[in-house]
Amino acid sequence: MAAPKFEVPKLSDTAYTDVPKIQEGSMSHIKSFIAPQAPQEFLGYPWELADDWKERAIDRMGQLLGKYRSLRVFMDACVHCGACTDKCHYYLGSADPKNMPVARQELMRKVYRRYFTLPGKIAPWLVGAEDLTKDTLDQWYSYYHQCSECRRCSVFCPYGIDTAEITMAGREILNHVGMGQKYSNEILGKVQKIGNNLGLPGPALEDTLLGLEEDIEADTGVAVKMPLDVQGAEILLVTPSADFFSEPHVESLIGYAKVFHAAGASWTLSSHASEAGNFGLFNGNYETMRTVAMRIRDAALELGVKRIVVGECGHAWRVAYAFWNTLTGIGYGGNDPFSIEMQKQLDPRYKQPMHICEYTWDLIQKGVLKFDKSLNDHRTITFHDSCNVARGSRMGDEPGGQFTIPRNIIKAVANNFHDMAAETIGESTFCCGGGGGVLTDDLIELRVKGALPRMNAYNAVAKEEGVNFLALICAICKAQFTKVVPFYGFDMSQVGGVHQLVSTAIKLED
Amino acid sequence: MSALTVFFTGLYYIAAITLIGGLAYRIYEYSRTPAPLNIPTTPAPTTRVGVSLRMAREVVLFESLFKSNKWIWVFGWLFHVCLALVLIRHVRYFQDPVCEIIAFIQPFGMYASIGMVIGLLGLWARRFLVDRVRYISTPSDHLMLALLVGIGLTGMSMTFVAHTDIVALKGFTMGLITFDWQPVPNDFNLLAHLFLVALLMLVFPISKLLHVPGVFFSPTRNQVDNPRERRHIAPWAAALDKEQV
Ligand code: HEM
Ligand code: HEM
Ligand code: SF4
Numbered sequence: 005m006a007a008p009k010f011e012v013p014k015l016s017d018t019a020y021t022d023v024p025k026i027q028e029g030s031m032s033h034i035k036s037f038i039a040p041q042a043p044q045e046f047l048g049y050p051w052e053l054a055d056d057w058k059e060r061a062i063d064r065m066g067q068l069l070g071k072y073r074s075l076r077v078f079m080d081a082c083v084h085c086g087a088c089t090d091k092c093h094y095y096l097g098s099a100d101p102k103n104m105p106v107a108r109q110e111l112m113r114k115v116y117r118r119y120f121t122l123p124g125k126i127a128p129w130l131v132g133a134e135d136l137t138k139d140t141l142d143q144w145y146s147y148y149h150q151c152s153e154c155r156r157c158s159v160f161c162p163y164g165i166d167t168a169e170i171t172m173a174g175r176e177i178l179n180h181v182g183m184g185q186k187y188s189n190e191i192l193g194k195v196q197k198i199g200n201n202l203g204l205p206g207p208a209l210e211d212t213l214l215g216l217e218e219d220i221e222a223d224t225g226v227a228v229k230m231p232l233d234v235q236g237a238e239i240l241l242v243t244p245s246a247d248f249f250s251e252p253h254v255e256s257l258i259g260y261a262k263v264f265h266a267a268g269a270s271w272t273l274s275s276h277a278s279e280a281g282n283f284g285l286f287n288g289n290y291e292t293m294r295t296v297a298m299r300i301r302d303a304a305l306e307l308g309v310k311r312i313v314v315g316e317c318g319h320a321w322r323v324a325y326a327f328w329n330t331l332t333g334i335g336y337g338g339n340d341p342f343s344i345e346m347q348k349q350l351d352p353r354y355k356q357p358m359h360i361c362e363y364t365w366d367l368i369q370k371g372v373l374k375f376d377k378s379l380n381d382h383r384t385i386t387f388h389d390s391c392n393v394a395r396g397s398r399m400g401d402e403p404g405g406q407f408t409i410p411r412n413i414i415k416a417v418a419n420n421f422h423d424m425a426a427e428t429i430g431e432s433t434f435c436c437g438g439g440g441g442v443l444t445d446d447l448i449e450l451r452v453k454g455a456l457p458r459m460n461a462y463n464a465v466a467k468e469e470g471v472n473f474l475a476l477i478c479a480i481c482k483a484q485f486t487k488v489v490p491f492y493g494f495d496m497s498q499v500g501g502v503h504q505l506v507s508t509a510i511k512l513e514d
Numbered sequence: 515m516s517a518l519t520v521f522f523t524g525l526y527y528i529a530a531i532t533l534i535g536g537l538a539y540r541i542y543e544y545s546r547t548p549a550p551l552n553i554p555t556t557p558a559p560t561t562r563v564g565v566s567l568r569m570a571r572e573v574v575l576f577e578s579l580f581k582s583n584k585w586i587w588v589f590g591w592l593f594h595v596c597l598a599l600v601l602i603r604h605v606r607y608f609q610d611p612v613c614e615i616i617a618f619i620q621p622f623g624m625y626a627s628i629g630m631v632i633g634l635l636g637l638w639a640r641r642f643l644v645d646r647v648r649y650i651s652t653p654s655d656h657l658m659l660a661l662l663v664g665i666g667l668t669g670m671s672m673t674f675v676a677h678t679d680i681v682a683l684k685g686f687t688m689g690l691i692t693f694d695w696q697p698v699p700n701d702f703n704l705l706a707h708l709f710l711v712a713l714l715m716l717v718f719p720i721s722k723l724l725h726v727p728g729v730f731f732s733p734t735r736n737q738v739d740n741p742r743e744r745r746h747i748a749p750w751a752a753a754l755d756k757e758q759v
């Protein structure tokens with residue numbers, strides 16, 4: 005690891021992160037790379053500011069205000085009470101006041117007030133309304149890419165104001181005037197052109213899966229398969245493409261395959277839908293998010309599958325759980341031809357879509373899976389609730405199942421488990437620092453600083469309980485922590501997936 | 515009619531129309547704007563009844579704020595509860611005869627004014643003392659607090675210091691309602707109170723007081739967590755499906 009060009013925050017002595025005094029402008033230099041012409045053109049956006057950029061921005065803002073009740077209400081309702089000011093991990097890690105959720109909202113709200121409200125038009129100085137200037141636009145670009153859309157602020161705001169919704173709108177307006185973000189927009193191009201975020205073409209995927217099958221067989225002596233594009237399979241597994249060849253992600257993929265094998269399930273991956281992730285969420289563009297999600301529907305219809313199971317990925321699960329039914333008809337309760345076409349193919353005995361943790365936990369409860377828990381004895385495990393799973397989705401039938409089910413799985417496959425401090429998990433969980441489209445090297449300073457609250461909590465259980473494994477159910481969390489924990493003195497091998505633990509302990513028969 | 519009476523009579527009609535018309539327009543606007551995606555902050559209730567309870571806890575107890583920050587909660591909740599009591603007590607100026615519950619509230623309402631002002635001053639102090647809150651405060655935030663403290667103090671001056679002629683006042687207020695205009699009592703404290711209240715009514719629909727309708731329309735709080743069971747779709751989004759089939 006090369007020495008960083010910025011100061012890595014110091015870990016505190018407790019699980020908690022002290023609320024810093026504000027340091028104005030401490031993160032104003034952060035600017036992730038701007039998207040060049042190709043991805044912008046592909047997504048239908050301009051790639052540089054035109055003379056009328058201001059009109060375009062205000063115009064787009066007006067459209068979004070008319071399309072999204074969230075944005076409309078959130079622009080008006082905030083009373084500046086300050087309850088959210090110490091809730092964002094980026095503020096806690098960077099002390100830049102513009103990273104306080106309300107201040108991040110205010111970047112847009114001041115423009116909203118100026119152009120869309122009466123007091124802002126007649127007495128802007130009174131209500132903090134401001135013209136939209138190039139400077140403001142630059143601040144939008146900077147600070148709307150310093151938000152991981154984790155929704156922690158929304159839990160604590162008395163009106164549930166979700167800064168993520170405002171960040172999404174901000175990014176959509178930026179895209180609309182020609183200031184897209186390179187990282188997210190290139191990924192949105194790859195997923196639509198090639199089928200996954202990593203740009204891994206079908207034949208390469210096939211090779212990778214064959215290689216993994218050989219590895220598993222060499223390792224366990226059991227011929228666990230990883231089927232691809234199998235027509236008529238019962239289950240379609242949609243998983244983040246990082247699972248195919250990033251470490252530690254691939255260990256979880258092996259875990260899913262072993263679970264399917266042990267259950268004797270008929271399942272398949274799809275090369276067309278070889279990506280669960282959907283960066284359309286991050287950019288706040290419904291149409292893009294829908295187009296990306298449609299790949300799953302198309303693959304499911306083409307393969308004729310009866311069930312759709314989603315692998316370990318936080319934002320992907322939010323999109324799948326909360327939005328797929330809306331976007332693509334994967335789910336129940338639709339009464340229009342579009343959704344009926346999809347629904348009539350799905351097996352109504354099961355939740356659609358289903359999270360891999362729901363799937364595995366169900367089998368564990370039925371006694372279908374057998375484990376040798378002692379194989380995980382070298383690990384003392386804690387579980388990090390991924391923000392999108394925790395605050396944007398659910399598992400199982402009860403509210404909060406997204407917290408209990410993954411923990412239940414861990415406890416079923418391992419002996420040593422300790423939770424981190426209560427204020428840092430569950431609905432109050434801290435983001436890993438890399439979610440929402442900021443998982444790029446040009447934002448490494450932000451990512452390291454934003455990880456501070458989670459690192460403090462982890463450090464506390466590492467010291468007190470000897471925890472040495474951070475279990476995750478998110479591809480972004482896995483990539484982010486692998487990169488960032490070394491900055492705080494931990495080894496990256498301490499980071500892994502829940503199904504990696506399942507994989508270690510599961511007993512397989514031929 | 516004196517110029518004073520004409521002024522206050524006119525002011526109150528304008529203020530009432532602005533308040534009611536403005537709020538009605540806002541509510542219409544919020545309800546007309548679609549919520550295309552299911553975005554409750556989870557864990558969220560899975561039934562409508564559950565959502566009503568969640569909303570009731572937010573409105574009555576300020577549940578999220580309680581989780582978030584105990585100081586803001588203490589002052590904020592004190593202010594709002596006392597405000598509610600004060601407003602209930604005020605119904606007597608607009609009702610003849612006064613119903614029993616309102617009569618019962620009277621003594622509590624009197625002391626509630628003290629809680630209301632303490633709550634407001636506590637919230638105001640945070641705007642100076644806490645650096646993060648100072649950073650986000652705009653002049654209008656201070657003015658709003660000043661306005662409410664002003665209403666509270668002028669009101670209290672009549673309750674605790676120099677009583678005003680309630681019968682004459684009631685003549686004026688009932689006159690407004692029945693369009694049978696009566697002179698406004700010429701008492702400085704009362705006129706100041708009335709003027710500030712009219713100001714509050716005027717700014718209500720164009721200020722952060724929109725948190726009152728806003729809290730009920732917030733999708734993260736008022737949506738049911740059932741996206742796998744029910745297809746949640748906005749009209750503009752449903753149009754995209756039609757293109758597909
Ligand atoms: C449904 C009824 C209402 C609910 C649920 C509600 C809720 C809240 C909450 C949660 C806050 C934030 C915390 C705080 O500062 O107290 C707040 C702030 C505020 N509320 Fe309300 N409120 C309601 C009605 C009203 C009314 C009728 C008024 C005024 C006439 C009002 C005036 C204010 C003001 C001025 C603030 C900001 C205080 C500050 O500057 O810190 N609220 N309200
Ligand atoms: C047109 C509407 C209003 C009228 C005619 C009115 C009139 C009065 C009068 C006559 C009093 C003195 C009570 C007494 O002598 O015992 C009073 C007190 C008070 N008023 Fe108002 N008021 C109005 C609106 C409001 C509003 C909207 C608020 C709060 C935001 C408010 C807050 C208070 C408070 C705190 C007191 C002192 C405590 C009490 O006696 O209840 N008033 N008001
Ligand atoms: S959504 Fe998360 S990252 Fe964004 S402002 Fe809120 S707490 Fe911060």
Ligand code: SF4
Nearest residue numbers: 082083085086088161
């Ligand atoms: S908690 Fe909500 S109302 Fe309070 S300042 Fe933050 S966004 Fe505004």
